[in-house]
Amino acid sequence: MMTVHEVSKLAGVSIRTLQYYDKIGLLHPTGYTDAGYRLYDDTDLERLQHILLFRELEFPLKDIKEILNSPSFDRSKALEQQIELLKLKKEHIENLMNFALGIKMLGVKYMDFKAFDRSKLDEYAKKAKKLYEDTPEYKEMKEKTKGRSAEEDALLADHFMLFFKEAGEMKDKDPASPEAQDLVKRIQDYITENLYTCSNKILSSLGKMYSAGGDFTKNIDEYGGEGTAIFVDKAIQIYCKK
Numbered sequence: 001m002m003t004v005h006e007v008s009k010l011a012g013v014s015i016r017t018l019q020y021y022d023k024i025g026l027l028h029p030t031g032y033t034d035a036g037y038r039l040y041d042d043t044d045l046e047r048l049q050h051i052l053l054f055r056e057l058e059f060p061l062k063d064i065k066e067i068l069n070s071p072s073f074d075r076s077k078a079l080e081q082q083i084e085l086l087k088l089k090k091e092h093i094e095n096l097m098n099f100a101l102g103i104k105m106l107g108v109k110y111m112d113f114k115a116f117d118r119s120k121l122d123e124y125a126k127k128a129k130k131l132y133e134d135t136p137e138y139k140e141m142k143e144k145t146k147g148r149s150a151e152e153d154a155l156l157a158d159h160f161m162l163f164f165k166e167a168g169e170m171k172d173k174d175p176a177s178p179e180a181q182d183l184v185k186r187i188q189d190y191i192t193e194n195l196y197t198c199s200n201k202i203l204s205s206l207g208k209m210y211s212a213g214g215d216f217t218k219n220i221d222e223y224g225g226e227g228t229a230i231f232v233d234k235a236i237q238i239y240c241k242k
Contacts, residue, residue, distance in 0.1 A: 001031065002040050003037055003039060004018050004029070004037060004038040004040070007040050007044075010045075011048055011052065013048070014217070016218060016221065017213040017214075018038070020226070021061075024065070025065060026051060027048055027051060028044075029044060050064075050078060050079075054082070055213075057082065058208065136196075136197075140197060141196045144194060144196070145195070159190075160187075161219075163183060163186065163190070164220045164223045166224075167180075167228050167235075168223065168224020168225040169224070170183075170231075171224065175234035175238055180238075181235065181238070181239055184232075184236050187232075188203050188239075200239075200240040201240075207235075207240075210229045211230045216229065220232065
């Protein structure tokens with residue numbers, strides 16, 4: 001049996017994400033310690049592997065839950081299907097992965113937020129420059145950020161995170177509501193004004209990264225409360241389909 005901390009470290013999934021999976025019935029722990037901490041066995045870890053593979057394939061959590069809970073679910077067959085899907089998407093994913101990684105690295109620089117140390121930020125920036133210095137988005141961002149001080153960057157980052165605090169105050173509402181859609185428009189405009197032209201395609205990719213778990217989700221939920229990142233992603237996807 002493994003504790004939630006051990007599973008988090010092994011799988012690279014935040015403890016908060018594992019807690020959320022338990023809350024929505026996607027991945028319940030097999031047992032608990034006397035102190036109330038979650039305990040996971042090999043069957044739980046196998047289920048987590050399938051969850052993470054489906055997440056990589058961009059399946060919504062609701063769909064993953066229905067698939068895994070289906071009486072007809074066959075783990076071996078599911079793995080074969082996942083492999084086939086990954087093959088079919090390989091070329092697309094390779095192209096999108098590099099682009100999204102660049103957006104992610106650039107975004108992290110402006111999401112400081114004390115959870116990241118300076119060395120990691122510097123590493124992200126170095127890789128971003130090497131991989132994306134020839135892209136229009138990188139050139140535009142470089143031009144717009146030229147001459148900014150660290151204090152100015154921090155101020156812009158704090159201002160950006162206020163959007164997520166605002167989102168947290170409406171996360172129990174319909175993400176298609178006028179208020180939520182207006183918030184998404186302001187997020188898009190803010191990125192375009194201060195970083196690079198944020199097309200609907202880029203915005204959609206950012207939304208998916210916001211809710212995918214890890215540091216992005218953690219930072220956003222710390223500002224707006226648990227579930228804020230998922231709410232923002234839903235609102236963004238609705239906005240981008242208009």
